[in-house]
Amino acid sequence: xxxxxxxxxxxxxxxxxxxxxxxxxPMRAGDWASGARAVLPAVVxxxxxxxxxxxxxxxxxxxxxxxxxxxxxHGGAAQLITLDVAQQSGWLAAATxxxxxxxxxxxxxxxxxxxxxxxxxGLRLLAGVVLSDAPWALAQSRxxxxxxxxxxxGLALFLAWPAMVTVGTAGGDVVGEVAxxxxxxxxxxxxxxxxxxxxxxxxxxxxxxxxSAIVTATASAGVALVSAAVVGIVAGxxxxxxxxRDREAASS
Amino acid sequence: xxxxxxxxxxxxxxxxxxxxxxxxxxxxxxxxxxxxxRAAMAVLAAMVVRTVLSHRDDGLAGTLVTAPLLxxxxxxxxxxxxxxxxxxxxxxxxxxxxxxxxAAGFAALP
Numbered sequence: 001x002x003x004x005x006x007x008x009x010x011x012x013x014x015x016x017x018x019x020x021x022x023x024x025x026p027m028r029a030g031d032w033a034s035g036a037r038a039v040l041p042a043v044v045x046x047x048x049x050x051x052x053x054x055x056x057x058x059x060x061x062x063x064x065x066x067x068x069x070x071x072x073x074h075g076g077a078a079q080l081i082t083l084d085v086a087q088q089s090g091w092l093a094a095a096t097x098x099x100x101x102x103x104x105x106x107x108x109x110x111x112x113x114x115x116x117x118x119x120x121x122g123l124r125l126l127a128g129v130v131l132s133d134a135p136w137a138l139a140q141s142r143x144x145x146x147x148x149x150x151x152x153x154g155l156a157l158f159l160a161w162p163a164m165v166t167v168g169t170a171g172g173d174v175v176g177e178v179a180x181x182x183x184x185x186x187x188x189x190x191x192x193x194x195x196x197x198x199x200x201x202x203x204x205x206x207x208x209x210x211x212s213a214i215v216t217a218t219a220s221a222g223v224a225l226v227s228a229a230v231v232g233i234v235a236g237x238x239x240x241x242x243x244x245r246d247r248e249a250a251s252s
Numbered sequence: 253x254x255x256x257x258x259x260x261x262x263x264x265x266x267x268x269x270x271x272x273x274x275x276x277x278x279x280x281x282x283x284x285x286x287x288x289x290r291a292a293m294a295v296l297a298a299m300v301v302r303t304v305l306s307h308r309d310d311g312l313a314g315t316l317v318t319a320p321l322l323x324x325x326x327x328x329x330x331x332x333x334x335x336x337x338x339x340x341x342x343x344x345x346x347x348x349x350x351x352x353x354x355a356a357g358f359a360a361l362p
Contacts, residue, residue, distance in 0.1 A: 232294020
């Protein structure tokens, strides 16, 4: 019996080919504007969190240092955890907790490399400085003009976030009592991710990570997110291998 | 001093996490970017699940179970709509409205 090999490349290679196809598209002003518009719901969604961070900044032992870190940390959860732990224990524990939450940024940044490899160093630095959850997730849904779209979204959030934190520093956490407000960032991020789940390995990775989050619900945020990333990678590899075998079997 | 040191370290580390892979982009193979993208999606999914599980609502009786359950229903509906092709704005809005209605209904129960 002869085995006929599939002429289709394995799924991972298809994904790499798809990534390469988008890499060389030039940046247009329209892409920047589209990105800035697309991130507006996220800006509104993150307003309650920003006010909460601002309130925490205002009551910290060193409000100026805490406020300045809004630009460098550029992540609400990490900044909140760092300030909270720093109030209760030493700087090392606070830094460790904050860094564990931020490790996920290296996954986003690494995932962006294929799109940005051919960009000038200045643009790559700008892309890294404005990197956060929402712009990265939004840009994944773009098939063309991804660089300009990402920079538009990233810059809009990079300007809006510190402004909202500053308002929170002065005005306090005025929406913290509204329970529904706490769900809005998760809804916006989740809905952005949901559009990406049509690829089976990504769906499997996200599902496995969700289950991992349930198992690690009582662990710290940093530990839970690092665990989810590892589980997601392994699940994605397994799903890709299974799909590759299915395709080979179907074509033989 | 605690705060200054902590935010300085986390700020510097965050910048490194964001910048190093992009600065050394030519050294990173494509297969690694594919796995990193899946890891990132996994982290975002986990963040959503953690938010739902830790959701609290003082306006609801039996809040330790009820609030996460209602949050799961509302967020689940929003995610399903987004998966079916609705815009992020519409899907998020429907999810949020669902939570508000469900929470008001449960709060009104005797």
